Amino acid sequence: xxxxxxxxxxxxxxxxxxxxxxxxxxxxxxxxxxxxxxxxxxxxxxxxxxxxxxxxxxxxxxxxxxxxxxxxxxxxxxxxxxxxxxxxxxxxxxxxxxxxxxxxxxxxxxxxxxxxxxxxxxxxxxxxxxxxxxxxxxxxxxxxxxxxxxxxxxxxxxxxxxxxxxxxxxxxxxxxxxxxxxxxxxxxxxxxxxxxxxxxxxxxxxxxxxxxxxxxxxxxxxxxxxxxxxxxxxxxxxxxxxxxxxxxxxxxxxxxxxxxxxx
Numbered sequence: 679x680x681x682x683x684x685x686x687x688x689x690x691x692x693x694x695x696x697x698x699x700x701x702x703x704x705x706x707x708x709x710x711x712x713x714x715x716x717x718x719x720x721x722x723x724x725x726x727x728x729x730x731x732x733x734x735x736x737x738x739x740x741x742x743x744x745x746x747x748x749x750x751x752x753x754x755x756x757x758x759x760x761x762x763x764x765x766x767x768x769x770x771x772x773x774x775x776x777x778x779x780x781x782x783x784x785x786x787x788x789x790x791x792x793x794x795x796x797x798x799x800x801x802x803x804x805x806x807x808x809x810x811x812x813x814x815x816x817x818x819x820x821x822x823x824x825x826x827x828x829x830x831x832x833x834x835x836x837x838x839x840x841x842x843x844x845x846x847x848x849x850x851x852x853x854x855x856x857x858x859x860x861x862x863x864x865x866x867x868x869x870x871x872x873x874x875x876x877x878x879x880x881x882x883x884x885x886x887x888x889x890x891x892x893x894x895x896x897x898x899x900x901x902x903x904x905x906x907x908x909x910x911x912x913x914x915x916x917x918x919x920x921x922x923x924x925x926x927x928x929x930x931x932x933x934x935x936x937x938x939x940x941x
Contacts, residue, residue, distance in 0.1 A: 680803065682725065682803050684772075685724055685774050689907075690885075695905070695906060695907045695939060695941045696724045696885065696902075697722055697908060697938035698723070698724065698776075698887055698907060698908070699718050699725075700729060700742075700778065700889075700910065700914065701726065701727070701915070701918075702742065702745035703728050703762050704748075704754030704758060705729075705749045705919075707752050708762065712765055714924050714928070715728070715766050716766055716769065717928045717931075718928070719770060720928070721928040721932040722936060723773070725773070725776060728763060728801075729778055729779060730756060730777055730778065730779030731745075732779055734780070734782075735780065736808065737807045739912060741919065742911060742912060744919065756783045756784070756786075756792075760795055760799040760801070761799070763799040764798075766800065774802040776801075777805070780807060781806050781808050781816070784817065793826065794824070797824055797825060801826065803828065804821055804826055805829045805831070807831060811843045819847060822849060827850030828848065830852060830853070831855050834855070834856075834857070834870075838877075842881065849884070851885040851886065851907075852884050852885070852887070853889055853909065854905065855890050856889065856890045857891045866892050868901055871888055871904055872904035875888065875905045885906035886905050887909055888904075889908070893910065893912070894913075898934045898938045898941070900941070902939075908938045
């Protein structure tokens with residue numbers, strides 16, 4: 679059982695929804711990023727999504743793209759991202775970390791070496807947005823064999839014919855993308871999301887967590903009320919981009935987490 683599996687089992691036992699927070703590793707710099715990440719569990723975050731900076735982030739909107747560029751400009755790499763996770767693990771051995779990014783940096787490092795290093799650094803799961811199910815032999819299956827969850831995205835365009843393929847080797851949870859398009863582009867609507875979550879849950883026992891387009895505590899609560907939890911990324915990254923002190927960023931995160939937990 680991974681930390682992700684254990685976290686969702688505990689939340690289910692408590693009758694609580696999950697709150698997942700996305701932070702770009704190294705934004706605006708390594709030290710500030712680590713300080714924020716270390717503060718997330720105390721702000722109510724159940725699962726941390728750690729963004730891996732990449733030069734060509736095709737699924738990300740302007741906010742996340744800019745965060746990745748700031749991190750890259752500051753010298754952030756895959757190795758430094760793993761170093762950040764390892765530093766977090768020095769004081770927290772229970773909060774799950776999902777590494778979210780693109781396949782190119784992993785491929786460049788070598789899949790076998792990456793999986794050993796990621797596991798050793800305390801990474802629990804992967805979301806690799808540009809590897810479809812048809813490429814499961816590349817990373818998904820080796821990751822599962824190494825004890826890492828491989829989390830798949832489902833979208834409004836994932837129809838009933840495609841869904842079983844998407845779910846086939848997914849573990850940890852299913853990440854439902856509430857809107858079509860890039861991150862931060864539109865607002866999620868619970869009335870649209872609810873039926874889609876129900877459709878996915880009828881095909882899997884995994885928790886279904888909804889992300890994209892959630893930017894307020896009220897929205898977080900509304901989405902969590904029709905799913906197993908909510909993910910917020912761009913809205914948190916915007917706070918960091920605005921230069922808010924870590925304490926203010928974490929206060930904002932806490933308000934979003936409180937919303938999801940009351941969903």
